[in-house]
Amino acid sequence: MIHSLADVQSKNIGENTSIWQFCVVLPNAEIGDNCNICSHCFIENDVKIGNNVTVKNGVFLYDGITIEDNVFIGPNATFCNDKYPVSKNKNFKPEKIHIKKGASIGANATILPGVTIGENALIAAGAIITKDVAPHEKVIEKK
Numbered sequence: 001m002i003h004s005l006a007d008v009q010s011k012n013i014g015e016n017t018s019i020w021q022f023c024v025v026l027p028n029a030e031i032g033d034n035c036n037i038c039s040h041c042f043i044e045n046d047v048k049i050g051n052n053v054t055v056k057n058g059v060f061l062y063d064g065i066t067i068e069d070n071v072f073i074g075p076n077a078t079f080c081n082d083k084y085p086v087s088k089n090k091n092f093k094p095e096k097i098h099i100k101k102g103a104s105i106g107a108n109a110t111i112l113p114g115v116t117i118g119e120n121a122l123i124a125a126g127a128i129i130t131k132d133v134a135p136h137e138k139v140i141e142k143k
Helices: none
Strands: 047-049 065-067 097-099
Touching: none
Parallel strands: 047 065, 065 097
Antiparallel strands: none
């Protein structure tokens, strides 16, 4: 199901995937089967999303991001593909982010460039991820 108010330019959308209103999906993006892309999301060209992935509201997925199967991404999670952004940088090459199978990323978490999040890892809401996260690891802020 692609909502009538979504701008989905890609033909690479799997079966039974829902893309809700006010989403933009660029032409070369790949989204697997049984995914739920909630409203107000942006998915750039060099993004690959596996099967059974949930992307909650307000998530922007920029070039260089790979998301494997059964991943949950909470609302307003932020993904960065440039450690040192400069406006109109003609030499810009996005740094990759890889989210492995079964990982869960909480609301408002920030994932910096060049990071891999391991299988079934849990990233708490509001966490800032600056380096790789091991499989099954839980990244939780303590107060």
